[in-house]
Structures are given as structure tokens and as C-alpha cells.
Amino acid sequence: MTQSFETNKQGGANGQLIDAIASSERPSRPNGLSSSFTFASRALLRIKHVPEQLFDVTVFPIIFLLMFTYLFGGAIAGSTSDYLQFLLPGILVMTVSQITMYTGIDLNNDIRKGIFDRFRTLPIWLPSALVGALLVDTVRYSMASTIMIVLGLILGFRPEGGFPGVIGAVALILVFSFSLSWVWTTLGLIMRSEKSLMMVSMMVLFPITFVSNVFVEPETLPSWLEGFVDINPISLLVTAVRGFMHDAVTFEQIGWVLLASFIFTIIFAPLTMYLYRNKK
Amino acid sequence: MDDTKQTMAIEAKGLVKVFGKDRAVDGVDLSIKKGSVYGFLGPNGAGKTTTIRMLATLLQPDEGHAQIFGHDLVSETAAIKSRISLTGQYASIDEDLTGIENLIMISRLMGYSRKQAKARANELLHAFSLADAAKKQVKNYSGGMRRRIDIAASIVVTPDLLFLDEPTTGLDPRSRNQVWDIIRALVNAGTTVLLTTQYLEEADQLADRIAVINHGKIIAEGTSSELKASVGMSTLHVSLFDQQDRDKAIEVLTQKLDDSVRPGSDPASLTAQVLDPSVVAEALGELQKENIRMTTFSLGQPSLDEVFLTLTGQPVEENAAHEEGVTR
Numbered sequence: 001m002t003q004s005f006e007t008n009k010q011g012g013a014n015g016q017l018i019d020a021i022a023s024s025e026r027p028s029r030p031n032g033l034s035s036s037f038t039f040a041s042r043a044l045l046r047i048k049h050v051p052e053q054l055f056d057v058t059v060f061p062i063i064f065l066l067m068f069t070y071l072f073g074g075a076i077a078g079s080t081s082d083y084l085q086f087l088l089p090g091i092l093v094m095t096v097s098q099i100t101m102y103t104g105i106d107l108n109n110d111i112r113k114g115i116f117d118r119f120r121t122l123p124i125w126l127p128s129a130l131v132g133a134l135l136v137d138t139v140r141y142s143m144a145s146t147i148m149i150v151l152g153l154i155l156g157f158r159p160e161g162g163f164p165g166v167i168g169a170v171a172l173i174l175v176f177s178f179s180l181s182w183v184w185t186t187l188g189l190i191m192r193s194e195k196s197l198m199m200v201s202m203m204v205l206f207p208i209t210f211v212s213n214v215f216v217e218p219e220t221l222p223s224w225l226e227g228f229v230d231i232n233p234i235s236l237l238v239t240a241v242r243g244f245m246h247d248a249v250t251f252e253q254i255g256w257v258l259l260a261s262f263i264f265t266i267i268f269a270p271l272t273m274y275l276y277r278n279k280k
Numbered sequence: 281m282d283d284t285k286q287t288m289a290i291e292a293k294g295l296v297k298v299f300g301k302d303r304a305v306d307g308v309d310l311s312i313k314k315g316s317v318y319g320f321l322g323p324n325g326a327g328k329t330t331t332i333r334m335l336a337t338l339l340q341p342d343e344g345h346a347q348i349f350g351h352d353l354v355s356e357t358a359a360i361k362s363r364i365s366l367t368g369q370y371a372s373i374d375e376d377l378t379g380i381e382n383l384i385m386i387s388r389l390m391g392y393s394r395k396q397a398k399a400r401a402n403e404l405l406h407a408f409s410l411a412d413a414a415k416k417q418v419k420n421y422s423g424g425m426r427r428r429i430d431i432a433a434s435i436v437v438t439p440d441l442l443f444l445d446e447p448t449t450g451l452d453p454r455s456r457n458q459v460w461d462i463i464r465a466l467v468n469a470g471t472t473v474l475l476t477t478q479y480l481e482e483a484d485q486l487a488d489r490i491a492v493i494n495h496g497k498i499i500a501e502g503t504s505s506e507l508k509a510s511v512g513m514s515t516l517h518v519s520l521f522d523q524q525d526r527d528k529a530i531e532v533l534t535q536k537l538d539d540s541v542r543p544g545s546d547p548a549s550l551t552a553q554v555l556d557p558s559v560v561a562e563a564l565g566e567l568q569k570e571n572i573r574m575t576t577f578s579l580g581q582p583s584l585d586e587v588f589l590t591l592t593g594q595p596v597e598e599n600a601a602h603e604e605g606v607t608r
Contacts, residue, residue, distance in 0.1 A: 017462065020407035021469045024400075024438040027391035029362070038388040042374065049376045049417060114372035118433065121336050123362040124389050278340070 032125035039132020043106075047136075056102060057144035061095045065148055069155065072215060081156045088152045089241040090214035093173060095148065096141050097209055097234060100177050101201040103137050104184025108197050111189065111279065120276075127273055134181055141177050145170045161247035169244035172257055176237050179261035182268035189275040208234050233260040286350045289314045289441050289472040290335060294344035297330050297496075304330045306496035307344070312474065312489075314349075314440075317467055319487030320476040323588070327496035328476040329369060332443050335474070336366045349440065365439035367430050369446050375419040379410055379429050382418060386433045404432040408462070424455025431462055435471075442466060444475040448482060460485060480587055484508070492591060500591050510590070514579055516552045516560055521573035523548035529572050536563035542589075553590070554579065 030038070047053060068091055073080030107130070110116045119129050149157075149166060159166055184201060191197035211225065212234040218226045229235050236256045243249030290312040297305040305327045312318045320328045333339040335346060337357045346353040348360045366372070373382045380401050387397035405411045408428045413421060418429060427447060434442060444463070448456040463486055467473055477483050483490045484504045492500040492507070500507060516537075520526055526543060530550055533541045537560075540553035554560055560579055567574065 014461065014465070016403075016407040017465050018469070020403050021435060021438050021465055021471075023403065024435065026437050027393075027396070030389065030391045035389055038385060042377070042385050045381055046374070046376050049378075113375070114368040114370040114430075115374055117333075117336075117338055117366060117368050118372035118386075119389075120338055121361055121364065121366045122386075122389050123358065 029123050032128050032131075035124045035128035036132040036135065039129050040135045041132075043133050043136035053102075054140070054143070056099045057140045058147060060099065061092075061144045061148045062151060064095050065091055065151055065155075068215070076216065084152065084155055084157050085246075086242075087215070088148070088157045089169065089245050090212075090238045092145060092148050092169075093176075093234060093238045093241055094209040094212075094214050096144055096173050096177050097180060097237075098205050099141065099144060100137070100181045101184045101198075101205060103133065103181040104186075104188030104197060104201060105194055106133060107185050107188040108191060108194055112194075116279070120279075126276060127269075130185055130272065130276070134178055137181060138174055138178060141174055142170065145173060159245040159247075161245045161249075165244045165247055165249075168249070169241040172240055172244065172254065173237065176233075176257055176261050179264040179268075182265055182272050185272040186268045186275065189272060189279060208232055213238050233257075233264075236260055287314055288312065288347075288350075289316075290318075290346065290348055290474065292335070292344065292346035292353075295331065295334060295341045295346060296343035297327075297334060297339060298342050303496050305334065305341075308493075308496070308498055310346075310491070310498075312472065314472055315467070315470055316488040317463070317473045317475065317486050319483035319490040320474070320493055321478070321480060321483045321490055321587070322476070322493035323478060326493040328493055329445055330496075331493070332366070332445055332474065332476060336364060336443050337361060338366075363440040364443065365434040365437075365441075366443045367434045367445065367447065369449070371418065371426050371430050373418055373430055373433050376417060378415050378417055379405060379421070380414040382429065382433060383436065386436045390437045392436075400436060404436065408432045409458075422455075424451050424458065427451060427455065427459055428462070431459070435466065438466070438469060439471060441472045441474065444473060446476050446478065449478065456482075481581055484581065492587060494588065494591075507587070508581070514554050514557060514581055516554050516577065516579050517544065518550050518552075518564075518567075518577045519546070519575045520548045520550075521575050525572045526550060528570065529567055532566050532570055532572070533563050536566055548575075 065088070069080055069084050069087060072087070073083035077083035077086060110119075120126070149170075161168070183204075187200055188197060191200060212229055212232045214234070218229040218235070221229060236253070237260070240249060240253040240257045243253050288311055290310055292308060292310040295305055295308040295310075296303065308327075308331055310318075320331065322328050330339065334341050335348065335353070337353065337360055340354060349363055351359045353360065374385070377385070383401035383404055384397045387400045388394070392400055402411075402414075405414045408431070410425060410429055410432070413425060418426065421429065431444070431447070447463070448459050451459065460482075463473060463475070473486075475482075475486065487504065489501065489503055490507055491498045500510065502510075518529065518533075520529055526548065530541050530543065533550070533552060537552050537554060542551055543549075544551050557579060564574070564577060
């Protein structure tokens with residue numbers, strides 16, 4: 001096709017070029033919702049072209065659930081099926097929280113390529129670039145949750161809360177993950193390379209997901225550690241999710257999770273946008 | 281529009297940007313007329329990209345102020361953004377998406393409806409000879425195609441002011457000519473273009489006025505002929521068969537031309553600034569008479585190196601660390 005450019009240079013292509021430049025109109029700028037959906041469809045197209053990026057929400061959860069159920073089940077609860085009742089809500093929270101960090105990595109990649117500058121010079125509502133990406137991430141988190149719960153049911157997980165309880169649990173996880181994502185977008189804007197971003201994200205995620213009530217009852221821990229585990233937002237979420245799934249959730253449990261989500265969002269969403277606007 | 285009487289696209293006074301200890305842009309004044317092409321000429325790390333990023337609202341200047349179409353650069357960014365477009369040094373599109381997906385995305389973000397966006401994307405792909413590659417991922421495009429899709433994305437809505445950061449660096453001559461044609465067509469349609477380049481030839485071909493930038497400062501400004509007059513109309517390059525002859529050759533040529541004859545970077549070469557090309561033949565004839573054999577000689581426009589040599593008395597300094605700071 002470069003050939004045709006060459007041969008048509010005098011007539012066709014040049015004429016088309018002039019027409020294309022002249023025929024441009026200036027539509028009114030899109031509203032925030034519309035531009036957010038455009039960015040969401042960009043994220044969906046990226047999944048279509050690079051399906052490997054779904055590994056983290058498909059293969060990852062399966063490996064995690066199988067590994068921890070059979071590794072710890074016998075030792076901690078005496079039997080794997082008993083342990084699964086306790087573990088599944090926790091491991092679900094842990095897996096989804098860990099994959100939230102990919103939001104930051106995607107943003108970090110955009111910055112290092114030129115497209116970030118393109119978006120920032122467009123006359124659009126700037127946060128829509130991130131809101132759109134986060135919307136699609138919510139779909140990814142739902143996929144991971146569905147896969148884990150279905151696998152759990154096959155392995156013998158029996159939620160006493162039934163279908164409504166499971167839905168409530170997943171909804172709460174999605175709210176929390178959306179809020180937690182802003183932490184990674186903030187870091188994604190600060191860190192210079194994908195490698196250092198991964199490292200810092202892991203350094204935060206590993207302690208807060210493992211030093212929690214995901215695997216063990218906090219009462220078995222030394223008191224200083226129990227203190228941390230009790231206020232760890234991951235523990236708060238795990239407690240509420242367990243409550244939902246086993247039909248014993250309290251308003252207080254839900255309230256703590258919503259409060260934690262609110263705090264994450266109110267601090268890190270504006271911080272992300274500030275850095276996004278003023279990135280050098 | 282409120283600025284019909286506005287004749288200036290860009291007016292800047294004393295722009296400064298400091299990164300750490302490094303004054304990347306150090307007091308740049310600009311006045312660029314509407315509808316003109318303005319070229320920034322300078323080596324890597326001279327501050328070209330940083331200046332463009334400030335004028336495109338991506339970076340806040342540390343000192344100085346500027347107006348784009350009469351809008352203040354710092355307080356009226358929204359009004360400015362709706363009239364400018366930036367094509368950065370690196371592809372400013374999503375490489376994982378196809379060409380058409382990229383153009384539809386940008387069209388949608390500019391406010392076109394789904395149907396209009398598709399039509400506009402197709403129109404641009406045809407105009408830029410990319411129709412056959414519409415459904416290929418951009419990462420599989422050649423360098424020239426990538427540049428074209430990038431510029432196409434910048435003119436989804438024809439901007440009043442287009443920033444092009446090194447639009448032809450790394451392109452083969454044919455792709456470069458295609459990009460030049462696109463730029464000329466845009467200027468004919470009334471767009472003001474601010475481009476950066478490392479090649480004097482490119483600035484000469486496209487720009488109405490040229491600013492030579494070094495170490496964050498404009499060291500020369502004017503039309504291309506003014507600039508060339510100040511550095512010598514053209515440059516003579518001579519390669520000698522035997523490098524032992526060079527001192528002799530310099531002596532002979534200096535008599536015929538003037539004292540601009542200098543040894544070149546290659547030990548068997550020399551260069552001279554020539555104001556009147558007609559004396560060149562005579563001067564080379566003298567070399568023949570003295571039995572100094574040449575392998576090649578050429579008469580051409582001064583290179584960026586020579587412009588710098590003349591303007592600053594120093595060769596171009598490559599400053600990779602500096603450029604790193606600029607592109608972050």
C-alpha cells in the first residue's frame with residue numbers, strides 16, 4: 001500500500017489527503033461517561049488482541065485455590081473439605097486483591113509509551129482514562145471470582161448463605177478492589193519502571209494478604225501480630241465475605257469494609273489524578 | 281471565535297524549565313505567526329522536546345509565560361487543548377490495537393458518534409495510504425506507517441496548531457517525503473505547525489522560520505535563507521586520496537576560497553564554507569595542478585554540525601543523560 005501512495009502521489013492519495021483534512025468537523029466534546037466507555041472499550045480490545053493477559057484472572061486463581069487447600073488443609077483444619085469452608089472466602093479476597101495491581105502496571109506502560117501524552121492533550125474529562133480501565137478491571141475481577149467459586153463448589157465448598165450470600169460477597173470484593181486499585185495507579189504514576197513498580201506492589205501486597213485472617217484464625221497468633229491482623233483492611237474484607245457466604249454477616253462488618261474502601265478512594269483517587277495531570 | 285483578530289499562534293516570553301540542576305529550557309522567547317511552519321533545530325538534549333511539551337500543556341513552565349491563540353498557557357489549558365494536537369517522538373497510539381481501532385478510539389474521544397467515528401477513521405486510513413493495514417496491529421507497522429498513523433490520529437479533528445516532535449527521525453527517504461507531503465497539505469489547510477528536527481534540510485524544506493536551539497537557549501532565529509547566509513551558503517566536502525596531502529590542500533584552498541577551510545573529522549577530509557559556488561571549480565582545479573588527488577568532493581547544504589560550529593564555535597555535544605530527563 002506504500003506502493004500505491006507513491007504512484008498516486010500526484011492525483012489520488014494527495015487529493016484524498018486534502019479532502020480528509022478539509023472535511024474534518026469539530027464535534028462537541030464528549031461527556032465523561034461517554035469517554036469512560038471509550039476507554040473501557042479500549043481495554044476490552046486489548047484483551048481481545050493480547051488474551052494472555054487473562055492468565056492472572058483464570059489460571060492464577062485455580063492454582064492458588066488448589067495449592068493452598070491441599071497444602072494447608074490437613075495441617076490446619078484436619079481435613080481439606082473442612083478447611084475449604086474456611087479458606088475459600090479468604091483466598092478469593094487474596095487473589096482478587098493481588099490482581100488489582102495490574103491496573104497500575106497497565107498505566108505505567110502507557111506512560112512509558114507516547115499514548116499517555118496523547119490522552120493528556122485531548123480535550124476530555126481526564127479521569128475517564130482511568131475510570132474506563134477500572135470498569136473493565138471490575139469485569140476481570142468478576143471473572144476471577146466466578147472461576148474460583150465454581151471450582152470451590154466442585155471441590156466441596158458449601159456456602160450456607162446460598163446464592164444471595166455469594167453475590168453479596170462478590171459485590172463487596174468488587175467495591176473494595178475498585179478502591180484498592182487507586183493505590184496502584186498512584187504508584188504506577190510514581191515508579192519509573194515496570195520492574196520497580198512490581199517490586200513495590202509485591203512488598204505491600206504480600207504482607208497485607210498473608211498477615212491476615214485468610215489462612216488462620218488470628219487468635220492463634222502472638223498478640224502484637226493479632227493487633228495488626230485485626231485492623232488489616234484485608235482481614236476486615238475477609239471477615240465480611242465469610243459472613244456473607246456463611247450467612248452470618250453483620251452490618252458492622254460491611255460498614256468497616258465500606259469505610260476502608262472509602263478511605264482508600266478519598267486519598268488515592270485525587271492523588272492519582274493530581275499526579276496524572278502533573279506528570280513530567 | 282473570540283480571536284479572529286489574533287495573528288499569533290504562539291507568543292512566549294522567557295520560558296524556563298529546570299529538571300534538578302539542569303536548566304533544560306533556559307529563557308526561550310517565541311512569536312509564531314498563525315498559519316506558518318516553525319522549526320526548532322537542535323541536537324539531542326537541546327531542550328526542543330521540553331519546550332514543545334510545555335507549549336502543549338504537558339509540562340508547567342517554571343518561569344516565564346506564554347499564550348497560545350491568546351489563551352494563557354497555565355490558566356486556560358482547556359481552551360488550548362481543544363485547538364492543539366501533539367505527535368510525540370514515540371508513537372502516541374496503542375500498539376496492541378489495530379490502525380482502525382486506534383483512529384476510532386481517538387475519534388470517539390473527540391466527540392464523534394460511533395458511526396461518524398468509523399467513517400472518519402476509514403477516510404483517514406485511505407488518505408494516509410494505510411487502508412490495507414487497517415486491521416493490522418500497529419506494532420506490526422513499519423516505521424513510516426507508524427508515523428503516518430500517528431499523524432492521522434493527531435488530525436482526526438484538524439487542529440489549529442500541530443506539534444510534531446522529530447516527525448521524520450529514523451525514516452527512510454521515501455517515508456520522509458510522505459510525511460513532508462502531509463505536513464504541507466496541513467499547512468495549506470491553515471494549520472500552524474511547530475516541528476522539531478535535527479536536520480537542517482528538513483527545516484529548510486518545511487519551515488518558514490527556524491530557531492536553532494542549544495543548551496535550552498535559542499542561539500539563532502530567522503528564515504532559512506537568513507540562517508544559511510549567516511553560516512555560509514553551502515559547504516564543500518573534499519576527501520583526499522592521501523591524508524598526508526591534507527595540510528597542503530588546506531593551504532591551496534584557503535588561497536582560493538577564504539579562511540573557512542577546516543580539517544574534517546576523517547583525517548583525509550576537509551570542509552569549507554562557500555558563499556559563491558562558482559569559485560569552487562577553480563579552487564578544485566588548483567588542487568589538480570598541485571598533484572593532490574581527491575577521491576570525492578561534494579557541495580551541499582551545511583549540516584547541523586556545521587551550523588553549530590559556525591554559530592557556537594563548538595561542535596554538537598551529544599548529551600544522552602540530558603535527553604533522558606527531557607523525555608520522562
